[in-house]
Amino acid sequence: MNAARGSLCLKNVTVAYQGIEALAEVSLTLKPGEAAALIGLSGSGKTTLLNTCNALIQPTNGAVSIDGKKFSEMSSQELRYARSRIGFIHQSLSLVPNLRVIQNVVSGRLGQRSFLGGARDLLFPSTNVVEKVYEVLDSVGIAEKIYERTDRLSGGQQQRVAIARALFQDPLILLADEPISSVDPVRAKATISLIREICKKKGLTLCVSLHNLDLAKTFFPRLIGLQDGRLIFDKATETVGANEINKLFNLPDGCIDFGPLTSKPSMLGKSLE
Amino acid sequence: MKDHLIQLYRARPKTNFVRLSLLVMALLISYTWIGGGFLSSNNSIIQRTENLERFVGELKPYELRGESFNIYSYLSWAKTMMAEKGWQAAETTLAISVAAIVLGGILGNLLAIPASRNFASNFNRDHLNLSALLLAGPARLLLIFLRTIPEYVWAFLLLSLIGPNAWPLVLALALHNAGIIGKLSAEVIENLPDQPQVSLHSTGASRLQIMLTAVLPAALARLLLFFFYRWETCVREATILGMLGIVSLGFWIQDARARNFYDEMIFFILLGALIVVIGDVISTLVRTHIRRIF
Amino acid sequence: MNRASSGQRRMVIITLAIAGVWAANALKLNPIDLVTNNTSIIYDFFSRALSPAMDYESDVPLGTKPLIVKTLSAAWQTILFAAAAMGISLIGGVLFGFLASSSLMIESARGTVKYITVTLYGLVRFLMALIRSIHELLWAVLFLVAFGISELSAVIALALPCTGILAKIFSELIDETSRSAAHAIRGGGGTPIQVYFFVLLPQTIPDLLAYSFYRFECLLRSSAVLGFFGYPTLGFYIAASFENLFYGEVWCYLYTLFLLVAIVDIWSNQIRAELKL
Numbered sequence: 001m002n003a004a005r006g007s008l009c010l011k012n013v014t015v016a017y018q019g020i021e022a023l024a025e026v027s028l029t030l031k032p033g034e035a036a037a038l039i040g041l042s043g044s045g046k047t048t049l050l051n052t053c054n055a056l057i058q059p060t061n062g063a064v065s066i067d068g069k070k071f072s073e074m075s076s077q078e079l080r081y082a083r084s085r086i087g088f089i090h091q092s093l094s095l096v097p098n099l100r101v102i103q104n105v106v107s108g109r110l111g112q113r114s115f116l117g118g119a120r121d122l123l124f125p126s127t128n129v130v131e132k133v134y135e136v137l138d139s140v141g142i143a144e145k146i147y148e149r150t151d152r153l154s155g156g157q158q159q160r161v162a163i164a165r166a167l168f169q170d171p172l173i174l175l176a177d178e179p180i181s182s183v184d185p186v187r188a189k190a191t192i193s194l195i196r197e198i199c200k201k202k203g204l205t206l207c208v209s210l211h212n213l214d215l216a217k218t219f220f221p222r223l224i225g226l227q228d229g230r231l232i233f234d235k236a237t238e239t240v241g242a243n244e245i246n247k248l249f250n251l252p253d254g255c256i257d258f259g260p261l262t263s264k265p266s267m268l269g270k271s272l273e
Numbered sequence: 274m275k276d277h278l279i280q281l282y283r284a285r286p287k288t289n290f291v292r293l294s295l296l297v298m299a300l301l302i303s304y305t306w307i308g309g310g311f312l313s314s315n316n317s318i319i320q321r322t323e324n325l326e327r328f329v330g331e332l333k334p335y336e337l338r339g340e341s342f343n344i345y346s347y348l349s350w351a352k353t354m355m356a357e358k359g360w361q362a363a364e365t366t367l368a369i370s371v372a373a374i375v376l377g378g379i380l381g382n383l384l385a386i387p388a389s390r391n392f393a394s395n396f397n398r399d400h401l402n403l404s405a406l407l408l409a410g411p412a413r414l415l416l417i418f419l420r421t422i423p424e425y426v427w428a429f430l431l432l433s434l435i436g437p438n439a440w441p442l443v444l445a446l447a448l449h450n451a452g453i454i455g456k457l458s459a460e461v462i463e464n465l466p467d468q469p470q471v472s473l474h475s476t477g478a479s480r481l482q483i484m485l486t487a488v489l490p491a492a493l494a495r496l497l498l499f500f501f502y503r504w505e506t507c508v509r510e511a512t513i514l515g516m517l518g519i520v521s522l523g524f525w526i527q528d529a530r531a532r533n534f535y536d537e538m539i540f541f542i543l544l545g546a547l548i549v550v551i552g553d554v555i556s557t558l559v560r561t562h563i564r565r566i567f
Numbered sequence: 568m569n570r571a572s573s574g575q576r577r578m579v580i581i582t583l584a585i586a587g588v589w590a591a592n593a594l595k596l597n598p599i600d601l602v603t604n605n606t607s608i609i610y611d612f613f614s615r616a617l618s619p620a621m622d623y624e625s626d627v628p629l630g631t632k633p634l635i636v637k638t639l640s641a642a643w644q645t646i647l648f649a650a651a652a653m654g655i656s657l658i659g660g661v662l663f664g665f666l667a668s669s670s671l672m673i674e675s676a677r678g679t680v681k682y683i684t685v686t687l688y689g690l691v692r693f694l695m696a697l698i699r700s701i702h703e704l705l706w707a708v709l710f711l712v713a714f715g716i717s718e719l720s721a722v723i724a725l726a727l728p729c730t731g732i733l734a735k736i737f738s739e740l741i742d743e744t745s746r747s748a749a750h751a752i753r754g755g756g757g758t759p760i761q762v763y764f765f766v767l768l769p770q771t772i773p774d775l776l777a778y779s780f781y782r783f784e785c786l787l788r789s790s791a792v793l794g795f796f797g798y799p800t801l802g803f804y805i806a807a808s809f810e811n812l813f814y815g816e817v818w819c820y821l822y823t824l825f826l827l828v829a830i831v832d833i834w835s836n837q838i839r840a841e842l843k844l
Contacts, residue, residue: 051754054754054755055754056750056753056754080756080758081756082756083754083755083756084755084756086754086755087755088751088754088755090747090750090751092747093747094747094748094750094751095748096748096766096769096770097770098769098770098772098773098842099769100285103769107752107757107765107766108752108755109755110752110755110756110757110758110761110762110765111752111755111756111757112756113761115758115760115761115764118757118761118765119764119765122765130278131275131278134278143277144281146278146281147281147282147284147285147286148285148286149286152286165751166755169755169756288841288842290837290838290841291776291838291841291842294780294834294838295776298650298653298783301646301650302650302651302653302654302657303654304650305647305650305651305654306651306654310718311647311651311718311719311722312719320715321714321715324713324714324715325713325714328712328713329713364593365593365594367590368589368590368593368594369590369594370590371586371587371589371590372587372590372591372594372596375583375584375586375587375590376587417825417829417832418825420828421788421824421825421827421828421829421832422821422824422825423788423789423791423792425704425792425795425802426791426792426802426805426821426824429795429805429806429809430612430805430809430817433608433809434608434609434612435600435601435609436600438595438596438600439594439595439596440596440600440601443594443596493576497579509700509702510702512702512705513702513704513705516704516708526705526708527708530708530712535712538708538709538712539709542701542705542708542709545700545701545702545705546697546700546701547700549700549701549702550696550700553700563579566575566576566579
């Protein structure tokens with residue numbers, strides 16, 4: 001299986017909450033090292049889709065598999081291992097505010113540690129661990145903040161801590177749910193660019209859900225459009241047409257006239273911010 | 274990189290005061306257990322076990338001793354106990370707590386008015402003036418003093434000063450709680466948004482008028498929530514104050530103890546626990562209701 | 568602030584007033600009873616508030632410790648009893664707090680273990696409710712009768728209700744913590760137990776610390792009151808001096824108690840402020 005480390009496959013995935021379908025018959029495959037942006041209006045099922053990818057949500061129908069192995073067929077040990085190799089950057093950051101940055105980053109690796117090992121990492125981290133945290137924080141540009149209390153950092157810096165925590169898991173797959181919803185537009189671009197760079201360098205599979213169409217088009221070779229839980233399109237960015245975009249965002253045809261790829265920052269991207 | 278890390282580690286923000294406090298507390302607690310002599314004892318273990326055995330043996334209701342266990346005979350015993358003293362004791366306990374919290378609430382809020390600095394400085398936050406110092410300072414000191422002296426001590430002192438009626442118990446609870454409610458109330462008044470007060474002041478309204486029209490309505494919800502929360506503790510305290518000799522639950526506990534009627538003693542202690550639990554439930558319900566209507 | 572709610576608010580106030588009248592009636596509270604007793608005693612007592620005794624008010628045998636020394640040692644005893652009880656309560660409160668926490672005992676458990684944890688959870692909650700609804704002085708009386716007078720049982724009497732309250736507050740703090748970080752770590756492969764101890768628990772520590780210090784303040788007051796039952800804390804000396812009509816000495820002890828509690832109050836406020844930063 002070594003050849004296909006980090007592949008993610010959804011097959012006919014349906015998720016229903018009390019009869020209402022949040023996802024309907026979604027099938028898609030991400031090859032190891034591939035990068036894709038998930039776009040769609042809020043409520044279109046992006047968060048649900050990402051959450052099925054690390055088994056926080058079990059599909060009502062269909063199956064999700066990592067490297068060819070279905071979540072539903074894994075033992076709890078295997079599931080824990082699989083989850084520990086999937087980094088997830090949440091919209092709400094989900095950090096522990098009153099812990100130091102290093103402790104938050106280290107807690108990303110709890111899935112690979114025993115109870116006591118986890119306690120040691122948090123309270124008395126070995127030099128090895130500290131150096132590794134430093135490296136990861138350095139790669140997101142906030143190495144200086146390693147011993148700060150997390151809630152004293154700015155929103156953008158906390159964002160980076162969340163990214164560092166996901167990277168510290170040493171993941172094969174990185175999922176991000178609206179990672180830029182809490183930072184200003186300039187930082188948003190830098191953040192997406194950073195995530196993309198790191199994944200390229202390490203060869204991680206990446207799937208990011210985004211509101212901002214411009215950023216999605218600038219940084220990702222593949223776009224996946226979701227509407228009301230259904231897959232509308234899933235193809236290379238340059239082949240996505242304006243009418244498909246308009247349809248995705250419920251805009252009348254011909255509303256915005258721009259070429260499929262070469263568009264400058266469009267009004268659409270901004271109006272959806 | 275290693276040097277840089279060490280540098281960062283040395284410069285990490287530390288909560289020294291908290292650490293020091295924890296250390297002091299830990300040392301104090303360890304000292305009490307190692308050097309405080311609580312673990313040594315003057316009477317022997319055998320003596321103690323005998324004592325305990327006798328006590329446990331006498332927990333069974335006197336009238337039922339020698340009988341085999343029967344839930345109905347216990348219930349009818351409890352019924353007689355309630356009819357003789359229980360209901361009356363429960364009613365007095367509840368009445369003490371209610372009278373005390375109402376009185377304490379009024380007293381506390383009266384004291385909170387001079388104790389809030391924005392009122393004392395005539396709602397002029399820019400110069401906290403002399404009148405604020407002269408008015409708010411002593412008022413706050415009084416509130417703290419009322420709060421730091423325990424209810425039981427107040428009751429003990431007032432009993433001799435006022436005489437053997439229910440007043441000392443009610444006043445004791447009321448004074449202690451006035452201190453607590455007054456402190457909170459003053460904080461609530463100080464933290465209210467300035468705008469209404471300042472604009473009323475510029476129309477020439479007097480301090481008391483401002484208090485009644487602008488300040489109190491806005492603060493009422495929080496104060497009422499706190500009021501009922503304090504009432505819970507009042508009920509709890511009211512179960513014991515009778516021990517000083519005024520007929521209520523605590524009195525019967527003390528009385529049973531003096532006469533070595535341990536069955537009655539445990540009955541009244543458990544009745545007290547029941548009253549406290551009922552008080553908690555009522556208070557929780559009322560507070561939920563208040564949160565809804567305000 | 569609509570009309571209906573203002574009517575309901577008025578109802579709350581009116582109900583309170585009625586309750587107050589009922590209580591005053593049931594207790595036969597009559598304002599005249601406040602002053603019928605010898606008012607000069609009241610005056611004597613409160614006038615000494617301005618001049619607390621700095622030395623004994625009667626002749627004492629030669630070699631008796633000065634009043635100040637006696638006061639300080641009583642204060643120290645008060646602290647010792649409170650601190651000893653605090654030690655038990657902290658350990659018990661944390662332990663039973665875990666057992667009374669639904670996010671640990673109910674949400675984190677799986678399979679057959681769950682039957683055990685749910686039973687234990689219910690049992691511990693009941694036990695904690697019981698021990699905190701019996702007043703510490705009643706516990707003291709119970710132990711006094713059961714074991715005879717012993718300082719250890721006094722400490723345990725102080726500690727029991729405090730343990731119950733700490734366990735309740737502690738479990739509530741953890742159960743009400745925001746779950747977003749917990750959710751994230753769960754998704755990264757953390758076990759429920761890891762998440763509980765390394766994600767939920769750390770978030771509650773500042774509040775828990777602040778509350779524990781407040782509880783210590785309460786313990787100090789209760790510890791002083793234990794003196795009325797023969798233990799060597801401040802209450803013992805207050806009772807003795809008051810019964811001998813040495814009002815100046817009483818005020819000396821009262822002010823000492825005031826300082827003691829006020830210092831702990833300031834201390835815990837400072838801790839709260841530092842932790843909130």
